[in-house]
Amino acid sequence: MKKSIYLITTIALLCSACGHGYIRPCCVANVGARTTQLLAQRDSSAYMTRHITAVLKNDSITLSGSGQPGSVGNNVLLDSIYIRFKFTDTGTYDLSNAKIAYATILGPDANIEPNSVITWYKLDNSATNTLKVAQYDKGNNWVVGYFNLHFLANGQPDVSFSNGVFYASLKK
Numbered sequence: 732m733k734k735s736i737y738l739i740t741t742i743a744l745l746c747s748a749c750g751h752g753y754i755r756p757c758c759v760a761n762v763g764a765r766t767t768q769l770l771a772q773r774d775s776s777a778y779m780t781r782h783i784t785a786v787l788k789n790d791s792i793t794l795s796g797s798g799q800p801g802s803v804g805n806n807v808l809l810d811s812i813y814i815r816f817k818f819t820d821t822g823t824y825d826l827s828n829a830k831i832a833y834a835t836i837l838g839p840d841a842n843i844e845p846n847s848v849i850t851w852y853k854l855d856n857s858a859t860n861t862l863k864v865a866q867y868d869k870g871n872n873w874v875v876g877y878f879n880l881h882f883l884a885n886g887q888p889d890v891s892f893s894n895g896v897f898y899a900s901l902k903k
Contacts, residue, residue: 769796769812771878771895778892780812785874785899792818792874794897809836812892814878816862823863826854833882833890852882852890872901 769780783796793815801808816829831854838847854860858881866875878895 767899769794769895769897771892773798773892774890783899785897785901787818787872787901787903790817790819791815792899792901794899803837805839806837807840809838810834811836814862814880818864818874821864821867823861826860826862827856829854829862831860831880833880850884850887852884852887855881855883855889872903874899874901 767783767785769783771778778798780796781799783794786793793813795813796811798810798812811834813832814829815831816824816826818824833852835850835852836847837850838844860878860880862876862878862880864874864876866873868874875898876896878892878897880892880895882890882892884890
């Protein structure tokens, strides 16, 4: 009994950092078997998608999602991330031919209005960008992985996603 309480307490303490700016690999276990999620450290703050889709089609996995809305002055700030890579099995993936993008939308409300400002970021190929699929369950069609991505946009500050973790229940 004491060992069980100790084990539960230890896991809870290790994973308690999930909402405090640092994402640990054990946080994926907290997501649950029926939830698709993408978590990371975006620049200096914790990042979690609120809507995400994960699709396995032919030989590629596509993850696309939008983060939690924020604000800049009186405007709403939304963002989206898109990752598509050729998939075979667990392992580290070369991202040179992957399709990866990040975008921010700044506007008066949560809709894309004619006066919204959309900034498209592209993957910085001079940075060390990594994506690793750590677990793949073909029978239940889910995948767990880790990533670090660095994006650039003309005239805008760079955006980095580090310590990224994704759990994806893949649709076909």
